[in-house]
Amino acid sequence: MSIPETPVPVPAAVRLLADGEDVHAVRVNQLGGVTFRLRGTGGRVRFCKWAPAGAALPLAEEVQRLAWAAPFTPVPRVLGSGADADGSWLLTEGLPGESAVARRWLAAPAVAVPALARGLRALHERLPVRECPFDWSVPHRLARAVGDVSRLGPAPPVERAVVCHGDACAPNTLLGEDGAAVAHVDLGGLGVADRWADLAVATMSLGWNYGPGWEGVFLDAYGVAPDARRTAYYRALWDAGP
Structure with missing residues (x-):
């Protein structure tokens, strides 16, 4: 977007x-x-x-x-x-708040990036996996992929299943006046998957919007250690779409 x-x-x-x-x-x-x-x-x-x-x-x-x-x-x-x-x-x-890529937040990544991470963690914790009727798992996405998936290799084991946003790029979180995440938008891909399906895309989008060097800040604020294997896999799967 x-x-x-x-x-x-x-x-x-x-x-x-x-x-x-x-x-x-x-x-x-x-x-x-x-x-x-x-x-x-x-x-x-x-x-x-x-x-x-x-x-x-x-x-x-x-x-x-x-x-x-x-x-x-x-x-x-x-x-x-x-x-x-x-x-x-x-x-x-319309909802309160404005996109995390509004001009004021692009100029304040030290505020926006941790807020994005805490907002995504809250989303993952609030949405009940067992009640979710929507799928965003690797098999589901591979069946709908339009790009080349032949080089993806086997998917890593699921680290933690959550209800994923499905497009956790920075613009899809709204921040309030105090810089805290207040809502999420563009949930057309929402479904159950490994949380790294969201985390890999969320951290990738930081560079597009705020410049390099913010992935560690995001993961610290979310409360998870880096995972190079899952990050690489889910970014490649994202590129294969949808």
């Missing part, structure tokens, strides 16, 4: 949902998906995720995951979802 550098056309369905409110694209991804912020009078803020027709962005699956996770941990409340010939959409209520 990245911040759009040029204006992004607003699909007709999103315009209709906005109903006259200000619409601004705040995130785009490499698959053509766009997240729009809808800002109305009185301070109301909503977000609409848009996936063009044919894009491999399972918004319907995210609706199910958000509904399941909501009783256990702060996630966006779904206001509606749908699809037309042009694409699909997911409308959610």
Whole structure:
């Protein structure tokens, strides 16, 4: 995900949902998906995720995951979802806080990075593994991979099964005014897996957003020792997608 550098056309369905409110694209991804912020009078803020027709962005699956996770941990409340010939959409209520890659937090990695780690640890501890109906295990992901997995080799044994976020990159954690993690977003891949499936991606994203040298800080704050084998495996699996 990245911040759009040029204006992004607003699909007709999103315009209709906005109903006259200000619409601004705040995130785009490499698959053509766009997240729009809808800002109305009185301070109301909503977000609409848009996936063009044919894009491999399972918004319907995210609706199910958000509904399941909501009783256990702060996630966006779904206001509606749908699809037309042009694409699909997911409308959610705005949450307190701002992305961990907002300008203020990019300038303060010593605050943001430990907060990300503690937020991920809290997510892993709050979501009940035995009650989770969603799978993000290695066999599940290998069956859906679109990249070359022939060089991955055997998966390392599961160190600890948790309900993983599924895309634990820094932008998907919201931080409050005090710098603490307050919620998670973009949970379309949520499911049970080794916690290193999340940790490997979360630590990889630190370099993209905050520069080198923060992985140890993250792992210390999460409360786990580095694991080079699992980190390498799950990063390679991530690259094979989805």
